[in-house]
Structure formats: C-alpha cells, structure tokens
Amino acid sequence: MESFFVRYRNLLVLLTLLLVQIIGLAVQVRRIDPARRSLDSADSSGVRLIRLWANAVVAPVERSLEYSKTGVFGFWKNYIDLRHVRQQNRDLQDTVDRLRLEQAALLEDARQGQRLQGMLDFQQKYLYKTVDAQIIGTSGSDQSRLFTIDKGKHEGLARDMAVITADGIVGKVREVFPHSSQVLAINDQSSGAGVILETTRIRGILRGNEEGQPQIVGILADARIKPGENVLTAGGDQIFPRGLPVGTVEKVENDPDRDGFITVIIKPAAHLDRLDEVLVITDTEPRFSSQQQKDIATSEQDKSADAAALSEQRKASAIMAERLPGLTDPNAPPKPANPQGANGAPATPAATVVPKILPPQHPDRFTPGHADQPDQQAPASTPGPRPPSANPVQKKPPTPNSTPAPKPATPPKPNPQPQPPRDEQPQPQSGSPPTGPGRGGDHRDE
Amino acid sequence: MSVLTANSRRDLEVHRYPAPLYVAAPVVALVVQALLPRVMGRFAYFDLPLVITIYFALGRRSPIQGMFMGGFMGIFEDALTHHAIGINGIAKTVAGYLAASVGIRIDVQNTIIRILLNFVLSLLCSAVVVFIHRVLLGIELHWNWLEMLFVAIGNSIVALFLFPLLDRFQVRD
Numbered sequence: 363m364e365s366f367f368v369r370y371r372n373l374l375v376l377l378t379l380l381l382v383q384i385i386g387l388a389v390q391v392r393r394i395d396p397a398r399r400s401l402d403s404a405d406s407s408g409v410r411l412i413r414l415w416a417n418a419v420v421a422p423v424e425r426s427l428e429y430s431k432t433g434v435f436g437f438w439k440n441y442i443d444l445r446h447v448r449q450q451n452r453d454l455q456d457t458v459d460r461l462r463l464e465q466a467a468l469l470e471d472a473r474q475g476q477r478l479q480g481m482l483d484f485q486q487k488y489l490y491k492t493v494d495a496q497i498i499g500t501s502g503s504d505q506s507r508l509f510t511i512d513k514g515k516h517e518g519l520a521r522d523m524a525v526i527t528a529d530g531i532v533g534k535v536r537e538v539f540p541h542s543s544q545v546l547a548i549n550d551q552s553s554g555a556g557v558i559l560e561t562t563r564i565r566g567i568l569r570g571n572e573e574g575q576p577q578i579v580g581i582l583a584d585a586r587i588k589p590g591e592n593v594l595t596a597g598g599d600q601i602f603p604r605g606l607p608v609g610t611v612e613k614v615e616n617d618p619d620r621d622g623f624i625t626v627i628i629k630p631a632a633h634l635d636r637l638d639e640v641l642v643i644t645d646t647e648p649r650f651s652s653q654q655q656k657d658i659a660t661s662e663q664d665k666s667a668d669a670a671a672l673s674e675q676r677k678a679s680a681i682m683a684e685r686l687p688g689l690t691d692p693n694a695p696p697k698p699a700n701p702q703g704a705n706g707a708p709a710t711p712a713a714t715v716v717p718k719i720l721p722p723q724h725p726d727r728f729t730p731g732h733a734d735q736p737d738q739q740a741p742a743s744t745p746g747p748r749p750p751s752a753n754p755v756q757k758k759p760p761t762p763n764s765t766p767a768p769k770p771a772t773p774p775k776p777n778p779q780p781q782p783p784r785d786e787q788p789q790p791q792s793g794s795p796p797t798g799p800g801r802g803g804d805h806r807d808e
Numbered sequence: 809m810s811v812l813t814a815n816s817r818r819d820l821e822v823h824r825y826p827a828p829l830y831v832a833a834p835v836v837a838l839v840v841q842a843l844l845p846r847v848m849g850r851f852a853y854f855d856l857p858l859v860i861t862i863y864f865a866l867g868r869r870s871p872i873q874g875m876f877m878g879g880f881m882g883i884f885e886d887a888l889t890h891h892a893i894g895i896n897g898i899a900k901t902v903a904g905y906l907a908a909s910v911g912i913r914i915d916v917q918n919t920i921i922r923i924l925l926n927f928v929l930s931l932l933c934s935a936v937v938v939f940i941h942r943v944l945l946g947i948e949l950h951w952n953w954l955e956m957l958f959v960a961i962g963n964s965i966v967a968l969f970l971f972p973l974l975d976r977f978q979v980r981d
Binding site: 376379380387390391412413415419420423 | 835838839842843872875876879883884887888892893894895897898901902908909940944945
C-alpha cells in the first residue's frame, strides 16, 4: 500500500489537484439561465478573495511600471526628445525674422508698386514728356530742402526742369550729374515759382520759409484770399507749366517787413516730406497719346475738308455775283477801262455801289414815299375817326421793339448785305402799298 | 535517439535556482503578461506563465513541483480575469506535470527539444482550456485554432530567448 502511493505519487497528486480545481470550478459555476448557457457573474467570497490577492500582487507592480513608463515617456518626451528644441527654436526664430523682413520688403514693394502705378497713370495722362525718378537721398539739413534723384544728364535731365508728382509740384532740378540730380524743393527758402490763386487769380511768388512751409510772398493785402483756396502754377517762370497744382491756402499772415502786404502760407499738394518717386518734366511740348494724335489728325482732316468746301463755296458765290446783273447799280458811273492801277494793283472803286432797297414788308409813315399817298393807306368809306385796320395783326399791343422811332423819315441806310437775286426776291409794284400795318393802327398806339 | 535521451549524469541532475527566482520569475511573468497586451493589443501571442511553468518543470524534473507551479500560475491568471478560477489552473497543472515527466526522460538542455516541448504543451494547454470551457463548464467559448497556433509559436520563440537567460541563474555545485 505504501509502495502504491510512493510509486504513483506524482499521478495521485495530479489527480488530486485536478479534482480540487474541478470541484472549485463546480462550486463557482452557477447557472442562472440554461438557455443562455452563461455563468453567474457574482463571485463567492472565497473566489473574490483569491482575485483580491492576485490583484494585490499585480496591481502595485503594474502601477509602478505605469508610473515608470509615464516617467520614462515623460523624461523622453520632455528631455530626450527635446534635445534639439533650442536649436529648432533658434532656427524658427531666424526663420520668423527672415520672413518678417521678407514680408516688410514685399509690403514695401507693394506700396511702391501702387505709387508707381498711380504715377504711371498720371504720366500717361500728362501732356508733357516726363522722366520718372527715384529719390535716393537728401541734403540731410533742414536749412537745405534739397534731395537727390537717381536720374541725371544721361537720362535727359537738365537744370531748371520741373519736378512734380501726381499730387502737385515738388521743385526744380538744381544740379545735374551724369546719373543723378539735385532737386530744390519748393519749400526751400531759395526756391521760387510763379503761382496763381485759382479763384481770386492773384499772382505771387512761391518760396519756402524757415519752417519749411511754402508761402506766397509779395501780395497786397486782399480780403478775398481765404484758407482752402487752390494754388496753381502761373506758368510765367518758364519752369513749371501752367496750371499744375501747388497746394491750398493754409493761412494768411501779414508781412512783418512790409505794411500792406501779406504772406500766404501754402499747404503743398505733394507730400514733400514723404517723397519716393517723382516725375521730371523734360519737355514742355505737348505729348499726346496715340488716341489723341489720331483724334487730332481726324480733326485736321475735317478742318481741311471744311476749308476746301468753304473755298469752293466762296468761289462759286463770286462767280454767281459776277453773273447776276442785279447786284450792280445801274446808275453807277462806268468803270474805268483799266481796272488796275498804275502799279498793277487792283484799283479801288471810285464810287460805292448802292444796293437796291427792297420794299418794306410793313411800311409805316416813316417809310420813304409813304407821305405822298396817305389816302391809299385808309379806305374812304371808313366812318369813324379810328377806322379798324384791315390787318388784325395791328390790334395787338405794341412792343418795345415795334415802337417806331419818333424821328422824321430819313433816307434808309445802305444795306451792306449783298442783294439776293432778283428772281428769288420778287419786287412789288412801285407805289402800291404793301399789305401790312396801316396808319390807323399806329394812331391808335399813339 | 541517444541525443534526445538523458543518459548521462549531468543530463539527469536537478537544476537548482536561487530561492527568490522561484518567486520573482512567476510574478514578473504574470505582471508582464498582464501589461504587454496593453502595448501589443491583440498581437500578444504568448503565454509567459506557461513558459515559466515549463521551464521550472523541466529544470527541476519534479512533476509535483511542476504541477504546483502550473496550478499556482493558472489560478493566478484566472484570478486576474473574470472567468472561473481553475480553468487555467487545471491546464497549467497538466502542462507542468507533463513537462516534468518528459524532462525526466529526455535531454531538456537541447534547444530544439525545448522549443518543441513549448510548442506542444502550449497547444495542449489551449486545448485543455477549450475543453474545460465547452465540456466541463458548458460555456460557449469562441476560439480560433489559428490563434492557438500563433500562441504556441510565440511561446516557442519566447522560450528560445528566455530559457538561456534563466539558465544563467542556475546554482551549480
């Protein structure tokens, strides 16, 4: 018996362990629904205790490992993985700085493009030949309102050329170098430009004052000059073309040196302190665009055609006048045989040709020959002293234009207009009263 | 055949290990088995407690120690699950017994034997678990034989690297 247990000890232990565990399983298994064939999830206290022990063994290790993992990952994430963060931060900062510079440059390019576009539009509309220039420097002194542009003699610039912008005049070229020029601004004390006030048409000389403000000097006190009035170039200085905007009147001050004179402070139209691009007028001859030149050519052609037609018409009129006998006075003395003078020049007619007078359409008492036939104006059968006029037109009240002059009848003035052809203007019979206002009407008016 | 059989004194000797290793190795295996699925997800195709059970059963060449080691590991695994306690205990008890019984008769130092033994015992353990679930407990258990195969392969691979590592802790006379 003892040898049996010794011999089959391992197998008996195995069966015992399996049996115990199977019994344990059988104890744990509680069927609550045979159809579902599922176990009851509720554990007994013993099983719960086993689970608690197992969990108590594993959970601290798992927790510590989890914390370690979190710490390791945190260490990796916050230190190891961030080893190059400073370098990356520096690189990114450099990139940001570079991008800011590029952005500023692009912004400046955009602004410059807008300015150049505006100046190009102005230049295209401007009638004079101009050269655009970039301001590259200034004098650096408030006492000298001088700046340098990047165009010079090689670009066609010369002294005393006007420098303008789309807003208004800027100054004039003072010195010209091969590839640059000096421009004297209009607000310099030594500058000068002829200007005119737009509304009052008062002329003056524009120059700068100590504060760098352009002002008009040498003007007699005039109460009509008000702030806000536009100031234009007068065109008399042979530098600035006429009519360019200079600025507006900012204020009017009395000239401290001369009584009765005033100084007009001007707010310049051009931003003299913020200039970047300017235009230099190199030629004051009008520079028309292609469309304008086309229009001018068309106008010239039309003008030539009109002149030719007018010439033809005059020639035809002269021929017609020669052929029409009514245009010559039959009572005029005969022309000399030689119409030319001794020197060959056409001789002046000795007597003035008196044109034939047309009969008046509305004869009155002042009409020549009217007094000789008074009875023919009024019919004899008229009973009343104021016979009604046969012409109803005479019933209307007189107008100042129709009031006859109270002077006696005078011979009519010779009509300088050429007489129309006789066939076009039928002549009434001599002595017969024309139809028109009668004398009675005139008496009534009187 | 002589290669597989334990015919030398060295082959039949019982391997001894430091006492803490008998505790630390199973606990570490249980903890790692509980942790790695969080990292590897459904691809955690291995059963470290089974591998440890087989290793100590083979090394100690004692079926009783192997059965107790396997029973303890299985019950511990069951305790960490919501299943009934004893399912894995029974399976690993059987595995420990068989591993120790085989270790008495063959050379367990051979790597191929170790790998094959792990592979076969892993499949057997999975089969016992399925048997207990479906036959003894009558619970519908969805199982996939391919996953069982992967687990067996995984255990073999783990044993390939883990057994030499644990051999370093052997106490030699």
